[in-house]
Amino acid sequence: MKGSFIDNLPKVYGIYTGGFIGFIILMAIGEQMGMTAKAIGICFVAFTIAIYAIIGWLSRTAQVDAYYVAGRQVPTVFNGMATAADWMSGASFVAMAGGIYFKGYGYMALLVGWTGGYVLVATLLAPYLRKFGCYTVPDFIGTRYGGNLTRLLAVIVLTVASFTYVTAQINATGTIASVALDIPFQYAVYVGLVSILLCSMLGGMRGVTWTQVAQYVVLIIAYLLPVFWISNEIGAGFFPHFMLADEVARIGELEQQFGFVKNSAADLATVPKGLAGITKAHSAVNATPWAFISLALAMMMGTASLPHVMMRYFTTPSVKAARKSVGWSLFFIFLLYSSAPMLATLSKLSLIDPTLPTGIIGKSIADVQAIDWYQNWNAANLMFVSDFNGNGTLELNEFFMGGKAVVLATPEIAGLPYVISGLVAAGGMAAAMSTADGLILAIANAISHDVYYKMIDPKAETAKRLTVARVLLVVIGFAAATIAAMEIQGILGSVIWAFDFAMSGLFFPLVLGVWWKRANKEGAIAGMALGLISGMAYLVWVRNGGSGFLGITQLTFGIFGAAVSLVAMVVVSLITSAPDAATQRMVDNVRVPAGKSII
């Protein structure tokens, strides 16, 4: 091929996408010729991971600029795809449609929060941090406010937030790998980890960037294809996003007809852990405005504080490109997020509508228990029915499902071939891996660049710096995998906490660093330290039976942390002296796109 790699990107990824579609077709033919479901699952997961590993190998580098910021030459649209993969985690892919399925409107605050946050990223931060020319987010804090303490605090907040997040991602890779490869979860977690490290260790940010683009292609095909297919299969319309109004209304009717019967505590105790029934309205407004808005707000501010997202915009060629790239990121995220409610609708309707052949509500319990897919997913501990009222018929309140089942099981329920389930497994793996990669890299880079290079050994040579960075990457990866293997917390809960931690400590120090010249070192220290501590304290309090206040829950404690952070930062900045002239000039410089970067 003529021209540089960057010039050829559309061609390279075009061929790659074509190859992947070819692979899907090949598997479909294999299925027709008698390939087993297990073999198809293994092929999908192994083939995609092999591709990512090859990309990781080809992207290996010995240059600091390439390792930390992919040489600052990632084109706008491709950076958008990489950010979308970086952003959409195992939780978005596997758990989101399930959350909407069970909780309806109240849960959809996450859709608004996880997209609206990008408006804050585009307007308040990304272009300015790109102009700054930093390698990491703590690099910006440390240089803007000065002093090692600010830098260290930023590293701490980053590590707390990202580490909480990454254990959930490795947990997700483990779950998928254990199902697809049929190995125990404890080992599957390490299979996931090794695949993740293959992408990032040799090439750093460059390797992660190009694997993330590849992972986006896999995950978006794996998410959209089943949604469209199922919609057509059950006759809901060929373009579900525009055509499911009748289905949404029909679910409302059925909810009225069945009613939400409350189960007794004794009955519920017999339901396997982690499974839930349908207890909330699908499309009706079932949350108070504040419950909805506070969750959306927390997620939006958290989005604008999470370093693994911010650092993706350090890789664009210019400030202008960074801004546009945020738009592209959100566009690629929108493609999946706007499909999640459609999948939840299709999944719910096909299960609960007695007039559809797949509907199970109203059938006899014995019949339901004899269905193949019910037996499979019951064995996987993701589905459960029980005849609480003893009438022999399945009622709405007697049917329980795991959140993951909405994405993982719906293709099978709707009667799609197994090749789709294999594809979905590969997509979920891609989503979890790409996010885990970004997060582990964010932590390792912050520690290697900000703590080791900037604070401990500023004279370190390039080779030594990169060795330290790589060793840290492996150490952090294994630490996260070890914690993930213990299965302490659910996937979604810990993801939401990560947002709250990040916004508690970093949102205002980052934003005011650009938008308020008067913000100084002392203020930033107070803002980060008190923000994170008060956020954590609130979480611990509410977790241990505290009542909380203003309706702030353990999912939105970041609102409290960030408020404390803002007040502390403003008050302390104002009672201490203004930043020196050099710092003021630096801020002026950051605000102008043209000219050299600051660092």
Place this chain on the structure above:
Amino acid sequence: MTKNEQHWEKTRGLLFITLAIWFVFSIGIFLFGAELNSVSGPFGYPLTYWFTCQGSLGIFVILIFWFANRQEKIDEEFGFAEREE
């Protein structure tokens, strides 16, 4: 006022407009979620439901591109835009 200050004032103005639109579609309409949901929205979905699953999300995408273009114009006006390489 220096050129830098004028540029920053315009930039800040654009920020406020962008954030005002953002506020309406991320928070404002959900203050009235229950009331608006009885209205029929695009494609026949209940209105609030449609905003949470498509409307607000799509508006954010458009808003960011609009903002990026406006900011580029401001930068060019003051000669602060980056030179193409």
